[in-house]
Amino acid sequence: MSRLRLPLSPAHAGLRLDSVLGGWLPEALGRDLSKSAIRRLVMAGTIWLDGRPVRRPGMLIAAGQRLEAMVDLGLMRDLAGAIGGFARPAVGILYEDPWLVAVAKPSGLLAHVSADARRPDLFTEVRRMLAARSRAGSASTPYLGLHHRLDVETSGVVLLATDPAANAGLARAFSEHEVEKIYHAVVARPGVMPRRTWHQSAPLALSGKGRNARMVVVAEGGLTAETSFAVLQSTRAALLVEARPVSGRKHQIRAHLAASGLPILGDVRYGGAATIAGEPVARVMLHASALRLSHPVTGKRLEIDCPYPDDFQTLLERLGVSRLGASLDSPQASR
Secondary structure, eight states: EEEEEEOOOOOTTTTTTTHHHHHHHHHTTOOOOHHHHHHHHHTOEEEEEEEEEEETTOBOTTTTTTEEEEOOOHHHHHHHBBBBBBOOOOOOOEEEOOSSSOOOOOOOOBOOOOOOOOOOOHHHHHHHHHHSSTTTTTTOOOEEEOOOOOOTEEEEEEEEEGGGHHEEEEEEHHHTTTTTTEEEEEEEOOOOOOSSSEEEEEEEEEOOGGGGGGGESSOOOOOEEEEEEEEEEEEEEEEEEEEEEEEEEEEEHHHHHHHHTTBBTTGGTTTTTSSSTTEEEEHHHHEEEEEEETTTTTTTOOOEEEOOOOOHHHHHHHTTTOOHHHHOGGGGOOO
């Protein structure tokens, strides 16, 4: 990864971030970049101001700030094949049968279509993949049903229905919390270590507005939220933590870990560090590692695992954490 720095002068003050980048990055990288490609770099967390990633292309530059770009030149080459300025995401299939498909969602990919039709999303990409494999000459659009989502920066397994016959059972399984969801997160090692396993039952409520809004633990009111946690590995700098949410509230794992004094690395919204051991953390280090459920049509037990993506695995290796062969059987036993 290349680390590029631009000394900002008083002349830059008051200019939009994407405008400054548009005048600097193409020359620094030796290649043309469209406005939408620059916007995607910002949204991906590769642009840093004063040592922290920023994700607002339209923010105004202030005098005296330090601007840096953490650019992977290999990924930059993929922009040449982008559509609408956005790179084609790599979505891998983890499991498939006549009724279901489970895929590995990469970080940075929306779960569903957004207001910006040019921006890739998981639902559209999976449908495109299924259509490309269908019989030649078929004019029908593959059916797809989405029953759960991941935050845009969270990577990991997402399960979709490919036949309407699976919808009722899948909807019931998720709504009645019959699906076991297992997440892995990387956090900075605190001064005082947490217990090996713990269960957090703390209601959440939305605080703030717009891009700064976040879920916080409240003493009264709020939405019921429960998560079981287990420390899988620890090093001198970091912990690998497993989370098993019982409920499915927005930002639940992120908020509960922050309330426990263990904000996820890269999750600056919830107080997570943007760097660790001298290394930048480009995104929220949260990965949906596995789903466990009964098949909504056949009743067969499904155990779907999703390998760590490269950025997650690389950070673990740099921190001296190796992936375990299996997660703990039942952190809920410590309630």
